[in-house]
Ligand SMILES: Nc1ncnc2c1ncn2[C@@H]1O[C@H](COP(=O)(O)OP(=O)(O)O)[C@@H](O)[C@H]1O
């Protein structure tokens with residue numbers, strides 16, 4: 065075919081392409097789906113999953129009350145509920161409490177925010193992003209909890225936020241699906257550096273806006289998988305997580321709304337009864353996976369935590385106590401309570417004996433831990449011991465008090 | 474999904490020609506292919522007679538949905554004349570216009586392009602990037618996304634400089650990619666284009682190229698006047714002149730690419 069013939073043929077084809085009534089102009093001609101079929105559906109599906117990342121004003125964001133992990137100690141949220149307006153008050157109060165705890169009155173977070181990262185900071189960062197943190201949770205004080213947040217904020221200031229938070233839009237406000245701690249870290253940076261901070265690398269940032277992905281609704285299973293991926297939920301948070309998933313499986317209409325419950329524990333305790341709120345048939349595997357557990361017995365143990373006495377629940381959450389420790393304390397506390405109620409001397413003796421056994425077992429465990437301790441785990445061990453001593457002393461005082469009441473009665 | 478990029482920091486070496494024909498060839502053979510025009514000049518977009526808006530910028534910066542940006546190339550433009558109506562694969566295009574130049578200044582991180590195309594990981598077999606000769610931050614983002622690179626080059630002595638530059642740039646991304654657990658970028662081939670086999674100069678230069686790159690050097694694409702006609706007809710050579718030796722040359726590009734990819738995996 066000669067060049068001229070080809071040209072003529074092309075012209076004919078062009079005429080045909082555009083002569084189609086559906087393709088009146090070139091723009092619509094090339095925009096029409098030329099039989100994309102199934103592929104068009106797959107592309108549409110990919111589009112519907114994709115959420116653009118937007119910068120959202122941190123003041124327009126509310127935490128999700130049901131988020132299992134609490135990053136602010138209960139003592140503080142008792143006074144100031146966790147809302148955007150209260151956050152600066154919370155930070156200020158928190159610092160005062162840490163100063164009291166340390167008997168040091170010049171404690172300030174700004175230096176930490178400006179400074180190089182600490183080892184703890186790198187850990188905090190891992191917790192937030194890649195989930196590879198295998199470090200066991202240590203018993204925590206208000207300082208520890210605060211510094212975790214400070215370190216996260218410092219790492220965000222230095223390296224930026226690699227993992228946007230996820231939000232659900234509600235009118236002109238937003239609710240957090242995942243990322244409460246990252247949001248608090250932004251608040252801290254905004255509180256300290258405002259909206260024109262010069263980062264160590266020279267770029268300027270406005271901390272009043274946080275990168276976020278908008279999702280359609282809070283998906284408790286997605287929340288769970290995010291939380292698990294990071295492997296850093298304490299026992300109480302895991303119990304909350306389990307409760308929320310159970311409620312989701314049974315249908316939310318069966319439960320009293322969070323806001324109408326007496327306190328946060330009461331909300332989760334609605335599914336404490338394992339006989340009434342069984343794991344629905346065929347859902348066990350899914351639940352175990354979502355909780356990052358392997359044995360059904362673990363589900364039972366964590367469910368049992370929902371019935372902890374309120375003070376243990378709070379203590380366990382603030383101090384990151386393990387499920388085993390909490391179980392032991394619960395039984396010790398129950399014994400003490402029984403003692404205070406009974407006036408029979410013999411029974412009291414039994415109980416004291418049981419407490420002694422308890423303490424003996426504890427000593428054995430300690431001995432084992434001490435023999436395997438290294439420089440790295442020593443602070444953890446120290447806190448473990450201190451925690452236990454404090455606990456035993458308290459039990460003793462309660463025992464004393466109970467005797468006093470028995471005598472005076 | 475495999476992401477393949479055509480690169481050379483020189484213009485007029487045949488990047489767009491190779492990109493359009495590889496994309497078309499794979500689609501004719503049944504693959505689902507996206508050709509991304511990442512050159513503000515939009516030559517690949519013109520080569521298939523598509524309008525230039527919305528384009529790559531809309532996809533990456535304005536976060537336009539794929540449905541809005543991806544444009545099907547009519548099979549009449551790329552498939553053999555008698556087979557256009559039962560084309561087995563799909564050829565979609567992300568057009569480009571002058572706004573593409575501003576993408577570099579508006580992307581937040583080097584993973585933007587990768588993240589975006591990963592959305593289609595299960596729907597698409599190949600994404601082919603046709604790039605501009607001027608390096609920019611957009612190139613970095615493409616370096617973080619691509620699995621393999623094809624370097625078209627002319628057989629003239631000075632062409633090899635651009636090639637060497639491009640290869641050094643590729644190597645600069647290895648440590649970053651490693652850090653993020655991405656495989657190293659594979660050099661899929663060096664394609665000698667506009668080859669004049671009768672001239673001693675080209676023969677010499679081809680030999681030099683083979684000395685440096687060995688097996689990576691593909692069969693040369695001979696210089697032919699029909700290529701100019703192909704571009705102005707908004708067709709591929711498969712569609713315009715399916716029985717010519719130039720069509721055979723183009724098929725051989727597709728064959729060699731498929732060969733490299735199978736030997737890869
Ligand atoms: N093998 C070839 N023989 C002759 N002309 C060619 C050949 N390959 C490409 N061309 C022509 O050279 C010009 C530049 O090619 P192009 O593919 O646009 O290069 P680039 O994208 O690298 O700028 C185009 O007009 C094209 O038609």
Ligand SMILES: [Mg+2]
Pocket residue numbers: 485488489512516517603604
């Ligand atoms: Mg080009």
